Amino acid sequence: MAGEIPLLVIVGPTASGKSALAMELARSCGAEILSVDSMQVYQGMDIGTAKPTQRQRREIPHHLLDRVRPDEQFSAARFVEMADRVIEESNARGAKLIATGGTPMYFKALFEGLFEGPSADEALRKRLRAMSGPELHERLKQVDAAAAERIHAADSRRLVRALEVYELTGQPISTLQKQWERQQPARHRAVWIGLRWEREALNRRINARVKEMIEAGWVEELRGLLAEFPVLSKTAREATGYAQLVDHVMGRIGLDEAVEQIKIDTRQLARRQMKWFRRFRNVQWLEGQNEIARNAEDARRMWGLAS
């Protein structure tokens, strides 16, 4: 029966060693890798997103890398659609799949689903965004008091989304979102493992890795990218470090200043990721500082593939 082997999910903060562990496992189990990452989908953004190298990708098939142009918008919904297709197709072939990456929201959306509602409508959003936070909040209170209660008046992004959903469907987002409350079975069967680190140790790894990325030519890569795509899409631009490096390339800030800020942003990113992943209750944690071989062996056992 197709789909008999569950997915292996590997979560963990940036720089925790997810990719290395996934590669090791893929090699030893003959599995393929599904990237669950909002930034590695972008073409041409390689160094700063720590994308697996061409060499690694020749060795092990990777899915959902380089699927979007850097001037294109991307979203959780598009990700889920693409990932579902990859999983379905892998199941059909009987291929084992390891899902790993740094975007917690995408894991949640992929396994728990998004509520059935309208997708982003940029024109409508633009119209709504012209209003101030309190105005949006007041307006939402009229049509969806429950949502207005939960969303802070300053959180214009969520206020805009809630109003967008209401205008497009005539239904309050708070009602539609209840779909998620029913304990539905997970959309895909999976074994979840995570890599965790003591915070200070991870910070040191992050600082070192940012430095390595710069030495590996991140700035030059970005210059080339900007030559082809002078304006990155709103979502692509949100990748950690890219805004600072764009400022540097434009001559607005020095490289040292940009690098320091990137280190700070990356540490903050890692913290937010850890907070999310801690809330995924079915994750079995492995210690990041262990030898890869040891973690891989544990992971294989958890996946039910012990030799």
Add this chain to the structure above:
RNA sequence: ACGCCAGUAGCUCAAUUGGCAGAGCAGCCGUCUCCAAAGCGGCAGGUUGGGGGUUCGAUUCCCUCCUGGCGUG
């Protein structure tokens, strides 16, 4: 050595004619259902360089010492 300027939260800086020492960033906690590497909320943080003086009251005025910067020797 002399002169001038500065010293306030981890960092960068605010504080009206002397009147309860604030903000941004970093840090910590929380939130998150089609932008999520995003967005949003909260908390903590200070013998105002040290010492003395004037005053009901000094970050603010006076004296002195320390530290840093600039200028002249």
